[in-house]
Amino acid sequence: MFSDLSAQKEGSSLLCRPSEDQGPVFDRMSLAYSPCSERYTVGERSFSRQYAHIYAARLMQMRPLLSERAKQKWGSDVLIRKLCDLQTGEQCCIVGTLFKRMDLQPSILKEISEEHNLLPQPARVKFISETDELILEDELQRIKLEGNIYKDKCVTGSVIAIYGAEKNDGKFTVEDFCMADLPPQSPRPTLSSDRFVLLVSGLGLGSTHADSMLGLQLLVDMVTGQLGDQGEQSGAATISRVLLVGNLLSQNTQDADAATKPKYLTKKTQAGSVEAIRLLDEMLLQLVASVPVDVMPGQYDPTNFTLPQQALHRCMFPLSSVYPTLQLVTNPHQSHIDGVRFLGTSGQNVCDIQRYSSMDDHLEILEDTLRLRHLAPTAPDTLGCYPFYQKDPFILEECPHVYFSGMAPTFQSKLVTGPDGQECLLVTIPDFNSTQTACLVNLRTLTCEPISFSAFSADEDEDSEMNVSH
Incomplete structure (x- = not known):
């Protein structure tokens, strides 16, 4: 791994006597790169359409896949019915979209109820409760579900196949269910040497933590x-590409009151994101002069809020945008790096x-979306999304070889396999601003390891040392 390549060589210590010659020059490996994010690029933007169209298109695309998967799991002679053709007591399979009725789900109707002097809803981290109900719907009808299905783990928008029978009370008793599982995957090329891609998320520029800038400069x-x-x-020469995965700016740069203030009060003020973007441009200038960099936007970055988030505009980076090694990409982002297919988001979906x-583990959620064959099943119900039509x-x-998500609390990685021999490396990238940790993916072995840049903090002793470990 990277730590073996970066091991100290004989006579190369910084404490050694300086030599007369200039020293060796290490050439950085260059990799073949092709972006594949055209499907996440929104052209003419129209929000006049209803969101029902995206659910209909999702079900239409997923139904053939799930019907085939149901036949593989429950036998080729299994009856696959639509809800309008259900007969009471008949054992059959239904393919549909889950809807989770939740009493605690935030609603604009509850927010405007303050006009009637009702108490506001308390702040919550999770919105699940014992009274939640699962409903399966297709193009025409819907039916309540009960039985052998994990209600707390399911989310609205997931397309699944269920097996069971409708009872006399009008509810469908689920005996088993299945997801589409991993999609087909193109073979991964065999590489002769170690080469790495660095994944970093949550730089958080513009935050109040001064020590985070020291860790970021160590990384650069x-x-x-x-x-x-x-x-x-x-060892650094084997890092062939850097992916900055969302939340480049800190939440502190978001001034919610600026849009509502009168113009005369904000005439001579400057948005907090301006200085943060300038710092980001200077940091990118150091990187792109040495290595290709992909920059993905995140929740607090200056681009559209709804998924898919479009690439940041080049005019915001006057220093670094002149380099061809800077790639401003969308969120989600998909690319081929030396034949290895990368796909990931900045973490809003997870x-x-x-x-x-009920799931808290980001890695478990990431695997669940992969087996559902859908990046963001909760969009557009609780996650902002563009109203796609067709x-x-x-x-x-297509199954990626590396599937990543940003803004995780901790680093985690896992290699999952599919029914047809697919292999996919799942990576949750921690928030760099709080953990000072990045991730290195080895394209040859399809493994991942964290690399930490710990700096001084208030919780440590004054005589503690900085640490760059991997």
């Missing part, structure tokens, strides 16, 4: 070869599922 110096001895520099289900771009038509 390590990638550009300005940090460490010859062993560290030769955090939203965490709020509306096709749902968040459906996974």
Whole structure:
């Protein structure tokens, strides 16, 4: 792994006597790269359409896949019915979209109820309760579900196949259910040497934590070869690409009152994001002069709020945008790096599922979306989404080799396998502003390891040392 490549070489310590010669020059590996995020690029934007169209398109695309999966699981002779053709007591399979009725789900109707002097709803981290109900619906009808199905783990918008029978009370008793599972996957090329892609999320520029800037500068110096001895520099040369995965700016740069203030009160004031963008441009300038960089927007970055988030505008980066190594991409983002297919988001989809289900582990949620074959099942119900009309771009038509999500509380990785031999590396990228940790993905072995840049903090002793570990 990367730590082995960066091991100290004999006679290369920083404490050694300086030599007369200039020292070796390490050439950075260059990898073949092709972006594949055209499906997440929104052209003419129209919000005049109803959101029912995206649910209909999602069900239409997923029904053939789930029908085939149901036959593989429950036998080729299984009856696949639509809700309008159900007969009481008949064992059959239904393919439909889940709807989770939740009493605690935030609603604009509850917010305006303050006009009637009602108490506001308390702040909640999760919105699930014992009274939640699961409903399955297709193009024409809906039916309540009971039985062998994990109500708390399910979320609205998931398309699944259920097996069971309708009882006399009008409810469908579920005996078993299945998801679409991993989509087909193109073979991964065999690489002869180790080469790495660095994943970083949540730089949080503009925050009040001054020590986070020291960790960020250590990261930049390590990638550009300005940090460490010859062993560290030769290891840094194997980092062939950097992906900045969302939340480049801190939440502190969001001024909610600025839009409602009178113009004369904000005439000579400057938005908090202006200085943060300038810092980001200067940091990118150091990186793109040495290594190709992909920049994904996140929840607090200056682009559209609804998914898919469009790429940041190049005019915001006058210094770094002149370099061809800077790639401003969408969220979600998909690309081929040396034949390895990368796909990921800045974490909004995972955090939203965490709020509306019993799952807390980001890695478990990430695997669940992969097996559902859908990046953001809760969009557009509780997650902002563009009202697509004919096709749902968040459906996974091809299995990635590396599937990542940003803004996680901790680093986690896992290699999952599919029914047809698919292999996918799941990576949750921690918030760099709070953890000072990035992730290194080895394209040859399809493994991932964290790399930490711990700096001084108030909780540590004054004589504690900085640590760059991996």
